[in-house]
Amino acid sequence: MKLVFAGTPEVAVPALDALIASGRHEVAAVVTRPDAPAGRGRRLVASPVAERAEEAGIEVLKPVKPRDEQFLARLREIAPDCCPVVAYGALLPRVALDIPAHGWVNLHFSLLPAWRGAAPVQHAIMAGDEITGAATFLIEEGLDSGPVYGTVTEEVRPTDTSGDLLTRLAFAGSGLLAATMDGIEDGSLKAVPQPADGISLAPKITVEMAHVDWAAPALRVDRVVRGCTPAPGAWTVFRGERLKLIQAALVTDRTDLAPGELSVAKNNVYVGTGSHAVELLWVQPQGKKPMRGADWARGVRIAPGERLGAADVR
Numbered sequence: 001m002k003l004v005f006a007g008t009p010e011v012a013v014p015a016l017d018a019l020i021a022s023g024r025h026e027v028a029a030v031v032t033r034p035d036a037p038a039g040r041g042r043r044l045v046a047s048p049v050a051e052r053a054e055e056a057g058i059e060v061l062k063p064v065k066p067r068d069e070q071f072l073a074r075l076r077e078i079a080p081d082c083c084p085v086v087a088y089g090a091l092l093p094r095v096a097l098d099i100p101a102h103g104w105v106n107l108h109f110s111l112l113p114a115w116r117g118a119a120p121v122q123h124a125i126m127a128g129d130e131i132t133g134a135a136t137f138l139i140e141e142g143l144d145s146g147p148v149y150g151t152v153t154e155e156v157r158p159t160d161t162s163g164d165l166l167t168r169l170a171f172a173g174s175g176l177l178a179a180t181m182d183g184i185e186d187g188s189l190k191a192v193p194q195p196a197d198g199i200s201l202a203p204k205i206t207v208e209m210a211h212v213d214w215a216a217p218a219l220r221v222d223r224v225v226r227g228c229t230p231a232p233g234a235w236t237v238f239r240g241e242r243l244k245l246i247q248a249a250l251v252t253d254r255t256d257l258a259p260g261e262l263s264v265a266k267n268n269v270y271v272g273t274g275s276h277a278v279e280l281l282w283v284q285p286q287g288k289k290p291m292r293g294a295d296w297a298r299g300v301r302i303a304p305g306e307r308l309g310a311a312d313v314r
Contacts, residue, residue, distance in 0.1 A: 001081035001185045004061075006031040006104070010048040011170045012086035015107055018174035019084065020056055025181055028078050029059040031066070033089050067093045075099050082184060084177055085139065086170075094141060102184050104139040107177045109169045110202065111135060111151055113194045116144035117202035121169065122162045124202075126227035128219070129156055132165070134173035136180040138191045143201075147191030149180045161229040161247075205232055212236045214260035214309045217275040218250055233284075236260075236308045238300070243308065246282035246290055260307035262297070269297035271308055 003025050005016050019027050030053035035044040046054070053060045063071035072095060082102040097104055110120035111133040117123075124132040133153040140146040152172050156165060183189025210228040212221055212235065225248045228234040234245040257263055257272025264270075270277045280293030291299075 001025045001102070001181060002028050002079065003181065004029045004031060004075065004078060004080040004083045004100070005049075005053075005085075006083055006088040007049040007086040008033045008047045008089045009087050011166055012049050012088075013052050014170045014174040015084065015086045015177045016049060016052055018178040019181065020058075022178050022181070025185070027053075027056075027058055028080060029061055029074075031061045031063070031071075031075075031083075031088065034062045034064055066090055066096050072096060072099070082181065084181060086173070086177070092139060097139060097141070105136055105149065105177070105180060105184070106139050106144070106146075107134060107136050107173045108144055109134050109166060109173065111153065112137060112144060112148055113197075113199040115200055115202040118204040120202040121166045122202070122205050122227045123200075124227075125156060125160060125162055125165065126223045128223055132156055132169075134169050134176055136173075136177055137194075145194065147193045149183065149189055149191050150176055152176045159226070161226045163230045207232055207235075210234045212245060212309070214272065214307075215274045218273040218278050219275070221273050221278055222248055222250055238285075238308055241286045243286070244284035244290075245280065246284060248278045249281055251277045251279050258307070260309040262302050262306050262308060264294075264297045264302050267294050269293045269302075 003019060005019060005027055007016060019025060030049060032047045032049045035046050037043065038045040050060050061071055061074060076099055080100045083100045083104040085104050085106040092104060108120065110124065112135045115123050131153055133151055135151045136149040138146040154169055154172055180189060205228060210232050212224055225234040225245050229246060235242050236245060237243065251270060254270055254277035257270060257277050259272050259274055261272040262269060269280050271280060282290055283293050283296050284290045285296060
């Protein structure tokens, strides 16, 4: 088939690579989000998908909105048979959905109908799911509601961050997406409607959702930290300033600390929760680089009884 691939971030690159390498289909063009400011200089930078496509000599389309007439006209000229999608980042209007003969097929990082929305991996970790996966489905105008072509499952490991899990799913899902294109092309694969039950939603993780509640059980604290790493980053407050929490560990033998209360040992720093303590392995103070929790604790000279989680953020 002639394909037009739509995707933007680094997590979409393995799927693009898999389609290029398959040799069975032609990736005629790539659709991605416009260049965006990045870094301290805030200079415009092309998306990871755009960079990879340019390296491969593939035409890159960067519409401000996918309903732009110039973009739609070019898409009609290319006349793709199918448009595979991975984390493109913009809603596709009906006029665009109708152009390819086999529609737009999305690789979504959950086992649909679970975790429909922008942040399925983060929500799976924060909810304590033990198994998740990826699915390919035909895009409709509803939110991730289209019929499913195929799935692949993946275990959620006890120390997985959303970044860890998303990386594994990106590579497992790339093979699934390539196989889905093969099955659509030879007619061996038919999309099956999603069941009406088991639907859960995964909206974008807000900064407030990443705020750690130390009165919650330790398992909940651990899941929020892992689910919000690397983005948007779990956080708390210390002496009126935000403290980013990058990595924590459960400590089942410490139940003597009140929620948010800090305890510093020679090479460790612990904080109390609504159940047992957690150890702060890596943190990032406001305006500084990431550092080991114990190094941070020594630097700020924590007073006895001092706590995380005060409300007055500067």
